[in-house]
Amino acid sequence: MIVVLFNLYLVLLFALVKLKVITLNLFWKISPAIWMLLLLVGCFIPMGWGAPSGPVLVIRPSVQIVPDVAGEVVDVRELSAAEVTLGR
Numbered sequence: 001m002i003v004v005l006f007n008l009y010l011v012l013l014f015a016l017v018k019l020k021v022i023t024l025n026l027f028w029k030i031s032p033a034i035w036m037l038l039l040l041v042g043c044f045i046p047m048g049w050g051a052p053s054g055p056v057l058v059i060r061p062s063v064q065i066v067p068d069v070a071g072e073v074v075d076v077r078e079l080s081a082a083e084v085t086l087g088r
Helices: 001-017 026-044 046-050
Strands: none
Touching: 001 026, 026 046
């Protein structure tokens, strides 16, 4: 997001200079650095305190991938994504 906004500013600045709307003085030459600082303060720094935090955990049901058998598994006779019932 910061890179896109920064590049849009550079394109706009380049277009305004080519159209002779603004002349390149010291302010306009250092304005990309000022714009980058504003973007960092406005976009990057708020992510530090805007991210959710606390005791909430996101838990999904999981299936054991490694079979619980004593020997080597030679063949699995179930189809992919098929419902498996006990004793089959």
